[in-house]
Amino acid sequence: MRFSMSLFSSIGKKLFMGLSGLMLSGFIVVHLLGNLALLNPDRDPFNKYAHFLTHGLGNAIYVAEFLLAAIFIIHIVYAVAVTWGNWMARPVGYAKVTNAGGTSRKSIASTTMIYGGVLIAIFTVMHLYHFKFGEVIMYTTKDGQQIRDLYAVVYQFFGNIWNTVFYIVVMLILGFHLSHGVWSAFQSLGLNGRRFTPFIQGFGYVFAVIMGVGFIGLPFYIYFLTGGAQ
Amino acid sequence: MEKKNITIYVKVWRQEDANTKGRFQTYTVEDVNPDMSFLEMLDVLNENLIKNDDIPIEFDNDCREGICGMCGVVINGTAHGPKSGTTTCEVRMRQFKDGQTILVEPWRARPFPVIKDLVVDRTAFDRIMSKGGYISVRTGGVPEARSILVPKENADQAMDMAACIGCGACVAACPNASAALFVGAKVSHLGLLPQGRPEAKRRVDRMVVQMDEEGFGACSNHGECEAVCPKEISITAIARMRREFLKAAVG
Numbered sequence: 001m002r003f004s005m006s007l008f009s010s011i012g013k014k015l016f017m018g019l020s021g022l023m024l025s026g027f028i029v030v031h032l033l034g035n036l037a038l039l040n041p042d043r044d045p046f047n048k049y050a051h052f053l054t055h056g057l058g059n060a061i062y063v064a065e066f067l068l069a070a071i072f073i074i075h076i077v078y079a080v081a082v083t084w085g086n087w088m089a090r091p092v093g094y095a096k097v098t099n100a101g102g103t104s105r106k107s108i109a110s111t112t113m114i115y116g117g118v119l120i121a122i123f124t125v126m127h128l129y130h131f132k133f134g135e136v137i138m139y140t141t142k143d144g145q146q147i148r149d150l151y152a153v154v155y156q157f158f159g160n161i162w163n164t165v166f167y168i169v170v171m172l173i174l175g176f177h178l179s180h181g182v183w184s185a186f187q188s189l190g191l192n193g194r195r196f197t198p199f200i201q202g203f204g205y206v207f208a209v210i211m212g213v214g215f216i217g218l219p220f221y222i223y224f225l226t227g228g229a230q
Numbered sequence: 231m232e233k234k235n236i237t238i239y240v241k242v243w244r245q246e247d248a249n250t251k252g253r254f255q256t257y258t259v260e261d262v263n264p265d266m267s268f269l270e271m272l273d274v275l276n277e278n279l280i281k282n283d284d285i286p287i288e289f290d291n292d293c294r295e296g297i298c299g300m301c302g303v304v305i306n307g308t309a310h311g312p313k314s315g316t317t318t319c320e321v322r323m324r325q326f327k328d329g330q331t332i333l334v335e336p337w338r339a340r341p342f343p344v345i346k347d348l349v350v351d352r353t354a355f356d357r358i359m360s361k362g363g364y365i366s367v368r369t370g371g372v373p374e375a376r377s378i379l380v381p382k383e384n385a386d387q388a389m390d391m392a393a394c395i396g397c398g399a400c401v402a403a404c405p406n407a408s409a410a411l412f413v414g415a416k417v418s419h420l421g422l423l424p425q426g427r428p429e430a431k432r433r434v435d436r437m438v439v440q441m442d443e444e445g446f447g448a449c450s451n452h453g454e455c456e457a458v459c460p461k462e463i464s465i466t467a468i469a470r471m472r473r474e475f476l477k478a479a480v481g
């Protein structure tokens with residue numbers, strides 16, 4: 001087979017899904033770390049970090065944004081293509097399906113990847129609209145810089161119970177996505193071993209819980225502990 | 231102690247041929263000896279049907295001892311029935327309760343069209359095999375033991391992979407109707423041994439292309455295949471196939 005064709009085989013598609021999924025997982029780790037600054041009652045560090053990302057990196061930020069968008073789109077396009085192919089492979093379904101149990105890793109998460117994924121995709125568009133392209137409030141930091149007060153936008157946003165609930169639900173779904181996704185990605189890359197696979201499955205679960213709890217924690221903290229807009 | 235005979239209700243898929251719509255029909259089988267095999271119970275049911283001038287239920291089977299891979303059906307939602315590591319012909323009626331209704335369905339996958347009742351056409355597997363599930367040269371008689379060295383671990387793993395009987399339960403149980411475990415087992419079995427290495431790249435390449443062409447789904451790593459496989463072949467086979475495929479793609 002030609003190399004270019006092998007990328008569109010059932011195995012090649014899953015290779016791209018796995019790689020893009022792991023890269024997105026790497027991105028959300030950095031994103032979560034950045035969010036920690038929102039727990040600081042002083043708004044300057046978070047706002048300065050946000051300002052650094054948008055203004056302090058020159059054109060590199062556009063390259064990074066483009067790459068991230070491309071990875072996200074690759075993941076989504078292949079997700080839809082793979083899932084569609086899988087649905088087409090069984091035109092007549094079973095009257096009854098009993099999970100085999102035993103060594104099977106089939107779970108609610110593994111069977112709902114596309115639904116959770118589509119929700120995450122819709123969420124991502126809304127998320128960019130809420131914050132990146134949201135209201136621009138300028139303020140002066142303690143050391144006299146005139147920059148955007150993204151901190152205020154976030155606290156205002158999570159002063160609303162429905163915004164808070166919506167974010168919490170989607171982040172729960174992201175946790176589910178990762179609980180199957182992380183180990184699955186390694187298996188898709190052909191990385192399987194007697195010692196490695198149990199490890200990466202455990203790691204995947206822990207990672208999913210940390211990401212889920214981490215991203216749920218912030219809106220939860222803002223709404224329930226600080227009461228939102230201050 | 232004499233075991234009490236039981237009554238079983240069999241709700242089974244009836245379909246005249248590939249082009250006719252099928253439906254479920256329920257039959258009562260009385261006086262089932264719990265020590266009978268599941269297939270013997272179907273034999274009894276078929277004898278009754280023939281006596282009543284009805285058309286017997288068509289199902290595949292041959293060896294009835296778990297080695298030929300012909301007999302697969304889905305019993306109560308699980309390929310080859312509830313017990314793991316066994317084929318349909320190894321299912322015994324003592325696994326069911328008196329008065330229980332047993333749901334029997336054929337394998338369901340686009341590449342496995344129903345021919346009649348519970349019989350499906352599995353020649354898609356043969357076409358995949360014809361693309362490289364073999365070694366092209368005659369390897370002759372048993373060679374001198376030390377002429378080709380095979381690590382013990384490879385020999386063991388190759389044997390585990392060679393246990394595949396091509397029954398199709400992996401496809402039947404997979405939520406995506408993927409044939410990854412079957413092809414993975416074949417690719418691994420031959421790829422782990424020195425005699426299989428020279429053709430390894432060509433083999434995985436052509437077998438995967440054929441697998442995709444037949445219309446099987448992709449592998450989402452659910453692992454249902456491993457859990458229903460009568461030979462308990464591990465999904466490490468699938469990872470190995472992927473590695474071999476990538477090696478073939480880049481090299």
Ligand code: HEM
Pocket residue numbers: 014015017018019020021022024025028075076079080082083113114116117118120121177178180181182184185186188189449450451
């Ligand atoms: C932050 C966002 C996301 C992360 C971190 C992520 C991560 C992952 C990972 C690591 C995998 C495992 C890949 C594999 O099995 O090889 C995966 C699978 C999957 N993802 Fe995502 N994903 C994200 C967003 C999305 C979106 C937006 C969709 C959209 C439609 C999606 C749909 C899927 C599907 C359907 C699978 C399973 C593919 C299969 O059946 O094998 N994901 N994801």
Ligand code: FES
Pocket residue numbers: 290291292293294295296297298299300301302317318319320
């Ligand atoms: S009839 Fe041969 S394996 Fe069941």
